[in-house]
Amino acid sequence: MRLQFILGEVFRGLRRNATMVVSVVLVTFVSLTFVGAAALLQMQIDKLQGDWYDLVEVSVFLCPEGSTASTCAGGEATEEQISTVERTISTELDDVVSTVYFESKEDAFEAFSAQYPDGYQGTQLTEEDMQASFRLQLADPEQYQVVDEVLSGRDGVEVVEDQRAIFEPLFLALNRSSLVAVGLAVVMLVAAALLIITTIRLSAVSRQRETGIMRLVGASTLFVQLPFMLEGALAALLGAVLAVIGLWAAVQYLVIDWLAESVDWVEHVTTADVLTIAPLLLGLAVAVAAVSSAVTLHRYTRV
Template sequence: MRLRFVLSQTGQGLSRNLAMTISVILVTFVSLTFVGAAALLQVQIGNLKNDWYDRVEVSAFMCPQNSATPACAGGEATAEQIDEIGALLESDAMAPYVDEIYVESKEAAYEAFQEQMEDTVWAQSLTVEQMQVSYRVKLVDPEQYQIVADELEGRPGVEVVVDQREQLEPLFLILNRTTLLSVGLAGVMIVTAVLLITTTIRLSAMSRRRETGIMRLVGASNFFIQLPFMLEGAIAALIGAGLAVGGLFLGVKYLIEGWLAGETPWVQFVDTADVWSVAPFLVLAAIVLAGISSIVTLGRYTKV
């Protein structure tokens, strides 16, 4: 009997403030969508780091003919200098950092250049002798790339040391800043959602002050009086959370899995399983939003 009464009061409150309830649902939907998108973006950044950092190589390019680089003032790298770099990379001191070493000869560099720059003036004008020998080093731990780079830089015969990670860091910086922007927008929308839920509960409580006064006179507890108002805010917030989860699911399924993943199969994108892993936190966030709003409002506006 009590449950039926609470549910009827909740239904009446939602119908009386229908426009405000819809506003709460929409604001909660938008705010939790931003929160979920930020979480999925962080998962995506983690996937990219795990995938790309494992492929990070440190490349040491030896001095070619007629190089204008100050490090190559002594001319083209000699066979002894090339062998010294190879011996350094294969030494016991570098063993904890170096996983694999690949030496690209002038001939191999020339063939690769011809394949990449086919039918260009550069491909037709360069010769094998103008190419340079290089070492490509796959690392045991990509996080320790600087140790290997420092050992190679400044060595006789080394023109330049290139770390692929330096090319990836700007991308991850942009993605991280995008995440912060999403979190900031989500924060603003969450505050808006709290204010709207608070307003909805307040209006509902004020419109039913007479009923709550009668309930208090017949001995109803504070919890029993406040429960319908709490359920109103919780239901609206949970519907918004459900819409946010549904929007993220559809976006990932059709935009990412259905389009991006097919266009760039070498990239490990987030999938719908990641959405379901984020979904419980969005539902929990909706409950917390409704709970905070109820605590702020009910203590004042359900008093006789």
């Protein structure tokens, strides 16, 4: 009985304020889409980092002929120098390095020829142009600093390079864009909250006669306010549901059906990830609606 009555009031209110309700739905839809997009982007970044950091290596380039580095004063790295470096890796860096692979000039040339069979930018290079190196796979990619300290500056070692550095600009770009999405989401959420406040206020003013009588005959505060709260919450929830559907569609059609087809060498976010963040979006919608109604109703339907 009471539930039926309250729901009746809610739907009457939603119908009466249809245009405002639609705008609340749309604004929450857009803002939560931004929130969700930022969350998905973060998830994508995590996946990429997990994938790529396992693949990347630390390269210890050995002195080639004619290097200007101070450690390469003796010309090309000698057999002795190479074995000293190898020993150092197996003793001092035993717990940091998981696998070691020595890439000789021949190996490097082979890999190069496979990648650029017609020469690099029109220049045909020879095996002598290649550089020998140690490729280290680290147990923990974050330990790069230790490797660098131990091996840099040794005779025969030209430079120690962390391949992760290659990815840094990409991750920086992705992180920045997810920050932009979060920033936009915050602005849109504020707009959504303000719109909900206005909608509830309009609804409360247009039903002042009813609420006045309700207060007069002794309806409880909750009973008076509940229809308004539910109105705001329903509109916001609807926006959140649309956002989830929108994100799901974006992931399905843009990422899975298109991006994953052309860029198949990385793991992508999936629709399951969208479902993971769905509760977050719905909860956020309810929270924004709850805060807005608390602010408004305190003023407009005081007993």
